[in-house]
Amino acid sequence: MIIKVLGPGCNKCKSLEESINAAVKEAGVAAVVEMVEDNKEIEKYKVKSTPALVIDEKVVSTGKQLTAQEVKTLF
Secondary structure, eight states, X not given: OEEEEESSSOXXXXXXXXXXXXXXHHHTOOOEEEEEOOHXXXXXXXXXXXXXXXXXXXXXXXXXXXXXXXXXXXX
């Protein structure tokens, strides 16, 4: 599974990345977590707000700080 956090590297983005890492660990799933801060790359996903969460190239959340529990429901 490839999980991406799209955003400018703000505190909300970092918080989401921490929640994702915790969720991956708790769920015991094999995943690669990437932080995407490049605006041109973010534009490819056509998201209107960040942070955005992308799982296996599908945008599953935008503009929200999710908890680890909320992230696990998206796997």
